[in-house]
Amino acid sequence: MTDRSLPRAIRQAMPQAREVAVEVAKQYGVCIRPVPLKRLDVHTGRWEVVDVPCGATLDAKCPSCAKRNRQLRMAQCREGWHLDHEPAITPDEPTDEQRWLVKFRADLQARRDQAVSLGEDTADWDAAIEGVDAEIHEAGMRGNVLGHTVPKRTRSTRRRQDAPNLPKRRMAPTTLGRTFTSSDGKVYRPSLFVTLTLPSYGKVHDGVPVDPESYDYRRAARDALHFSKLVDRFVQNLRRVAGYDVQYFATVEPQKRLAPHLHMAIRGTLPRAEVKQIAAATYHQVWWPPADTVRFDGDHLPVWQDGAGYLDPATGEVLPTWHEALDQLDTDHDAQPLHVIRFGDQIDVKGVLAGTSDADQCIRYLSKYLTKSLADSLDTDNPAQRQHAARMVEALRFEPCSPRCPNWLRYGVQPKDAKPGMLPGHCRSKAHKPDHLGYAGRRVLVSRKWSNKTLAEHRQDRRTWVLEALGQPGEPADPHRYIWKPLPAGDANVPPLAMRLLRSVAERQRWRAHMAQLRAEADGQDLSATEGRVA
Numbered sequence: 001m002t003d004r005s006l007p008r009a010i011r012q013a014m015p016q017a018r019e020v021a022v023e024v025a026k027q028y029g030v031c032i033r034p035v036p037l038k039r040l041d042v043h044t045g046r047w048e049v050v051d052v053p054c055g056a057t058l059d060a061k062c063p064s065c066a067k068r069n070r071q072l073r074m075a076q077c078r079e080g081w082h083l084d085h086e087p088a089i090t091p092d093e094p095t096d097e098q099r100w101l102v103k104f105r106a107d108l109q110a111r112r113d114q115a116v117s118l119g120e121d122t123a124d125w126d127a128a129i130e131g132v133d134a135e136i137h138e139a140g141m142r143g144n145v146l147g148h149t150v151p152k153r154t155r156s157t158r159r160r161q162d163a164p165n166l167p168k169r170r171m172a173p174t175t176l177g178r179t180f181t182s183s184d185g186k187v188y189r190p191s192l193f194v195t196l197t198l199p200s201y202g203k204v205h206d207g208v209p210v211d212p213e214s215y216d217y218r219r220a221a222r223d224a225l226h227f228s229k230l231v232d233r234f235v236q237n238l239r240r241v242a243g244y245d246v247q248y249f250a251t252v253e254p255q256k257r258l259a260p261h262l263h264m265a266i267r268g269t270l271p272r273a274e275v276k277q278i279a280a281a282t283y284h285q286v287w288w289p290p291a292d293t294v295r296f297d298g299d300h301l302p303v304w305q306d307g308a309g310y311l312d313p314a315t316g317e318v319l320p321t322w323h324e325a326l327d328q329l330d331t332d333h334d335a336q337p338l339h340v341i342r343f344g345d346q347i348d349v350k351g352v353l354a355g356t357s358d359a360d361q362c363i364r365y366l367s368k369y370l371t372k373s374l375a376d377s378l379d380t381d382n383p384a385q386r387q388h389a390a391r392m393v394e395a396l397r398f399e400p401c402s403p404r405c406p407n408w409l410r411y412g413v414q415p416k417d418a419k420p421g422m423l424p425g426h427c428r429s430k431a432h433k434p435d436h437l438g439y440a441g442r443r444v445l446v447s448r449k450w451s452n453k454t455l456a457e458h459r460q461d462r463r464t465w466v467l468e469a470l471g472q473p474g475e476p477a478d479p480h481r482y483i484w485k486p487l488p489a490g491d492a493n494v495p496p497l498a499m500r501l502l503r504s505v506a507e508r509q510r511w512r513a514h515m516a517q518l519r520a521e522a523d524g525q526d527l528s529a530t531e532g533r534v535a
């Protein structure tokens with residue numbers, strides 16, 4: 001990225017300039033990892049390079065984008081929680097934006113693959129891809145672009161997944177909860193705020209096991225790996241009992257003991273005792289092959305043979321494939337699930353009324369840690385907590401995280417879609433990483449009929465709101481005005497990062513000054529909250 005035509009002394013000073021620019025950018029809420037794109041203005045026929053915010057959700061990657069994202073999520077949560085009209089869901093055609101995102105995603109993937117082949121670090125590309133994937137999801141497409149559409153195997157699971165013992169109500173075709181009218185005619189729309197926590201794995205003090213030897217790290221690891229499935233089951237059971245299409249906005253956050261837990265805003269209400277009963281009755285069985293006896297370890301590892309798959313190095317016996325192992329599980333009537341996960345006793349259910357300060361506080365609580373990774377609750381100055389985290393990572397190291405995990409080889413099963421070079425203990429999946437500690441799922445879980453808007457629409461709302469507050473009607477944008485193209489890596493038209501950041505800061509300053517001027521002009525209107533909302 002450095003311009004070779006510059007004198008050496010200036011080139012050497014560049015990294016420092018870059019650091020300063022990054023700090024300034026952070027202060028002004030400007031994205032510090034902008035993605036340069038080429039934009040053609042079809043009205044003028046001019047191409048220019050435009051920086052698009054990276055869209056990261058974590059502080060550690062880009063605090064400016066993470067903060068904006070968190071504010072957007074809060075708006076989304078607020079709008080859906082106490083909705084008083086039925087959201088209209090219409091299946092829609094892929095829009096231009098969606099098509100563009102998919103093409104852009106493909107380009108990023110190609111650049112990432114190129115980085116891999118050059119032996120370069122792919123962290124930046126991975127982050128960008130993650131961001132675009134999130135955008136694609138938010139743009140209203142379900143599933144992922146790579147389209148893992150292998151038919152799901154449900155046979156054994158369906159037979160063995162026992163239904164919990166819960167009352168079942170008739171489904172009413174509504175997503176709204178009940179309302180109650182007081183004697184003075186006021187209508188109340190009560191909703192719920194629920195916190196669900198995993199069970200105890202041993203006594204903990206200040207986030208650290210009192211006795212690490214007896215702390216059940218294996219259970220903690222497996223619970224974290226399958227947590228999202230348990231949440232799915234909870235929602236299924238909740239809807240069955242509630243008798244309506246319950247909508248929710250939930251976030252998965254870390255506890256100090258490094259286990260994931262869940263905060264959930266639920267539209268509508270149920271008796272608290274019933275919610276507790278549902279949580280207590282909810283469980284998920286993991287019907288995977290056994291993984292408790294180590295068959296291959298150290299130098300004694302299965303070997304790959306083209307055409308056959310993985311073999312036992314001593315006997316030449318071909319290990320069962322993933323599907324064979326599942327078939328075996330099906331026919332064995334004494335088989336036990338690999339793991340059964342349930343919630344712990346700490347279930348908190350709170351009734352919340354729309355528009356109260358209580359509701360606002362819950363929304364802040366729901367979004368509090370969204371910009372932090374699961375491992376960020378760790379106090380790195382505390383050696384006991386560091387050791388606890390290290391033991392958790394160690395426990396996750398050999399746990400199979402998915403059917404494709406290379407760790408299956410350790411337990412004598414070929415992973416699904418086995419290929420040469422797989423090594424137990426070296427799975428590259430997020431779930432094993434210290435930042436994720438077993439939970440690799442989405443941090444925000446929003447049901448489809450929550451606010452009836454995509455994140456992109458919420459973003460547009462914010463913009464319109466500001467313009468209206470300023471008495472400036474938003475001009476109807478021509479959706480076909482611009483054509484966007486990704487820029488090839490190292491394109492000479494992209495100035496150094498420091499320069500781009502400072503340019504964005506200057507734009508932000510101009511814009512703020514403009515806002516302040518408009519505010520001064522808007523006679524008598526109180527717009528003191530405006531700046532805070534849009535910054």
Ligand SMILES: [Zn+2]
Pocket residue numbers: 030031032033034053054055056062064065066
């Ligand atoms: Zn950013």
Ligand SMILES: [Zn+2]
Pocket residue numbers: 399400401402405406407427428429431432
């Ligand atoms: Zn894995």
